[in-house]
Amino acid sequence: MRLTIMAHGPDMVAPRPPREGGRRAHSPPHHFPPRSSYAALDLGTNNCRLLIARPSEDGFVVVDAFSRIVRLGEGLAATGRLSDAAMDRAVSALSVCADKLRRRRVSLVRSVATEACRRAANGREFVQRVYRETGIALEIISPEQEARLAVLGCHALIEPGEGQALVFDIGGGSTELILIDADQSPPRVIDWYSAPWGVVSLSETEPHVGDSRDGLLDSYARMRSRVAESFAQFAAKLEPGAQPGRLLGTSGTVTTLASVHLDLPNYDRRLIDGLVVPVTAMRDISARLAGMNVDERAEVPCIGHERADLVVAGCAILDAILDMWPAERLGVADRGIREGILRSLMARDRTRMLM
Template sequence: MTQPSATADATDGATATPTANDRLAAIDIGSNSVRIVVARAVDGGYQVLDEERENTRLAASLAATGHLCPDTMAATIAALRSFVTMAQGYNVANIRAIATSAVRDAANGREFCQRIQEELGLKVDIIPPREEGRLSFLSVARAFDVSDKAVAVADIGGGSTEIVLAAGGVVEEVYATRLGAVRVAEACGLTGVCTAKQIDGAERHIDDVLRRHARKPPLAPAMVYGAGGTFTALAWMMLGREGAGEDATARGYRVNRADLNHLIADLARMTLEERSKVSGLNPKRADIIVAGLMVIDRILKHFGVNEVQVHTGGVRDGLLLTMVESSKTSGRALTATERQEAVERFAERCGTDLPHARQVAWMASKLLEELATQLEPSLGLRVSDKPLIEAAAVLSNVGYLVNYDGHHKHSYHLIINSDLPGFERDDLRVVANVARYHRGSRPKQKHKPFAALGVEDQERVAKLAAILRLALALDRTHQQQVNDVAVKVTKSTVEIAIRATGDAEVDLWAARRKVDLFERVFGRSVEFVVTP
């Protein structure tokens, strides 16, 4: 059995002869290793042309000093220099480098990135944990069918572990934990022969971190997918135990908790020298493998899942997919139509009733426009916010994908993790919060996502959510009976006149019950009238 290098889940294209403008390169600067994948864009995906990795242990001194040390920085720059040369050899048109936990956490991380740019001309983006998890999920969703079930994706690096919860192929939550294999190995003394006391202490430590930083979903995931070197090492070691042949593959390999725990127990008793000889395990990973496998085991226990399925791709693959998607627009801004189409595609993936959603979006937009032109400017209502309220209207019920109870909160999480094209991050936060407050409690400072907004955006959210509640109620029956809405504002009232094609009494009844937030934020009572 030959253990291959970690590869993307894409066709080997080393013999391809791509044109220069479709060649891409993704570089991932991690805590344990630095990697590059060179590929070409093809049919909405990519084809791997070449790849390489170097174990530079960039985070080796981070826990003790809080800084990246000169030796590991030099080794990483040397690896990057050869990667840049490789990319130039393929005449790559688009190269992107990202750094994760080690650089993110180091006091001299940004200084290190500046040095890379000065010496190599390579810009390095330090990505947040949420983006790291999202990229891993993109890679998993490309390789496995996750469209019809709730799943968790765990990406174990050297310094951190990102856990993604998704339902129906849509990300709901991303958790970042300081449970990287290197970090846990050093913190819990798991680098050499491990005592029972050390194992127990590590279990308590990992369980405590998961309990504090990874909320359990309403229902246990149907499967946990694992990305990163620890998972591929697990698969190869299990295949080695089975005596698998040359055609064996780690991709999609499944391991249950019982077999995982047997492996952990065996490895924990070994010296580093003994571990380095284990079939399927890269000797350079021998000192951190017990810690990494323990993180896998405790994640499975935490989420109530008995089995993990190994994914041989990860962050780099998700990055390449993002680069391919971005290349379709050639860097231009999306048109309003393209942006709305993206919103509707996302809503449709979540099972949204699109005719109802479009009706609500139209009414919310019309109400906003008429209110903004009639209310005093000091109230700060802006016609330019129409795209935001329209998006919030279409996406307000996407949370049903996760669970009916508290679906408005699930809608917030799905939207904020969606990376919808055409929306700046601040605007997406507004959209997500407006959708979150389409029902239930009014916006409050004790709600962390709302409190994190600036004062102006908090006021926007409250006003837009108040309007959205009325628009949603005016199609309570999902029959799209209202075909026009008109607003008349006085000093003390807002009169909303509706025209309907049929009996809209149920819709009006619902709307009259949803005026409380509107009356609170606009300081006027609401009256509904029906016009012929």
């Protein structure tokens, strides 16, 4: 069975109850076929993630989910191509997703691929292989589409206030910066930028190495400098002298650092999604992790061996963002592209049924 049904086209602030995502998220609740189900699949440079949901009266209910680190972009910075091992890992994860989509009898699915497939010379060949072997039709989306879907999926967690807000998504191969007018619903995108640095691409291009804490911190400073240079064009367009406003991050980096901030023994999405953390606390954690070697970081709960070699790159990107947009508080979202896809699919289906 081919899965080709596609959409056209005292140091912290307590978390607020999530208004979308988690087990529920806001989305138009009425005028859907009985028990209709929708799915969003996001294949990134580092992770493969799937959400399957059904509409409910107050949004949608997630009925199944899947997430696996596949490191599709491993080695891409050096070769310009997706490696055989990386593609095999991704296909294995996508096969699990395909089985879930069949068993859940999903009515409508949108499957997207991002920076690794955009950048790789063999990205489209890989997409064809995925279709042949799993039946999943991946759509390679543009950086702008990626940015807008991320905002659509997480904007409800932006803190109340006035003025502009900055939403960012630190991925595996790129980082999206989205400047929005949050006084509108949904928010209006004022400007956006996609930087070519994510946790995988930065780690491979500017490795975090050193024989001592000072050496590691010097290496970290070079990582920050490289990212800041790539942000310069976007930063220059920000209003001169304007006081940076609200800030919301959606990525494994910010959710991991928020978990370290709370000193959680294991990751708990219920405590993280919607959390607001003082920026000084996030900077302190980044500095502490940057002075550790990879084995020391692996011993930190909620980092472990899977994230130990990549988390410092995420810290460097986050620090560069905070240098550019020096907010006092950082909102943390464990939601983004997949939730944005689900919202758009449900809204489109509802409109179609009302016609």
